[in-house]
Amino acid sequence: MNTIRLGELNVNRLGFGAMRIIDNDDIWGEPSDRKHAIKVLRRAAELGVNFIDTAESYGPHTDEILIAEALHPYPKGLVVATKCGLSRPRPSRWDADCRPEKLRKDLEGSLKRLRLDRIDLYQLHTVDSKVPFEVSVGTLADMQREGKVRHVGLSNVTVKQIEAARKIVPIVSVQNRYSLSDRSSEAVLLHCEKHGIAFLPWYPLGDGAALSVSKVKKLAEKLKASPAQVAIAWLLKKSPVMLPIPGTGNLAHLEENVAAAKLELSNEDFRSL
């Protein structure tokens, strides 16, 4: 597998989005089959995935607890990236809360649940219109200075916000929605490319939607691959800073997605999508 740099860390260029191991629409509470969820996480690591994306808000908390249960003590080189700044008052709600006190509480909780002294990549999950962005980013910069966070990342941001954040702290990654079927973050991707910032597309399979696009299905047939593999291979070819984190709670889908790292699209096939 090709690799990508996150600061001085080097990870394989196909990660795993762990949100989907909680297999209900609201990403709330426990997975329907806890043992199976743990199996999926362990299988991802066995297949060579060494970048796992999670968040305090998945469950909330359950996702991080399961990751530690499945994989701690973590294999050498495994990077668990988590996120802060969302509150979950009830299943249907994902409310921005990037006040420094909430971010601090999230960090202490994540360190405990993930059984770590330091988070390798700590991402501000969203921008909270009620809190100056510089204050939220400044809180993550303080955490880094205190040694509790190795690298800082952002999520759901604009180019302007990335520029503002980079004046406060080095930013190693940006996580925005991006896939074959949703390219609205193209400007952010180009900005990341220009500055060597890893771009983590969330919904890389368009939450499944990218898989039913007829061009994708046709190309998959031609290449004897699956539509998901074509969608992932397209992302990998799209930019050298792309670090896809497809999510699944299904072992067969996991194997299929990881195998997509080996599928290289020709320039012609790439352009056809």
Ligand SMILES: NC(=O)c1ccc[n+]([C@@H]2O[C@H](COP(=O)([O-])OP(=O)(O)OC[C@H]3O[C@@H](n4cnc5c(N)ncnc54)[C@H](OP(=O)(O)O)[C@@H]3O)[C@@H](O)[C@H]2O)c1
């Ligand atoms: N920063 C943010 O705001 C944000 C928001 C959302 C997600 N995320 C992160 O991004 C990661 C990826 O996003 P995502 O999981 O929502 O979306 P995704 O990877 O685009 O799609 C996941 C959906 O596709 C299905 N799927 C996965 N592999 C498949 C395959 N090979 N064939 C057919 N269907 C397949 C999954 O169902 P099965 O489980 O049945 O395979 C699931 O329903 C998440 O896990 C999470 O870590 C971040």
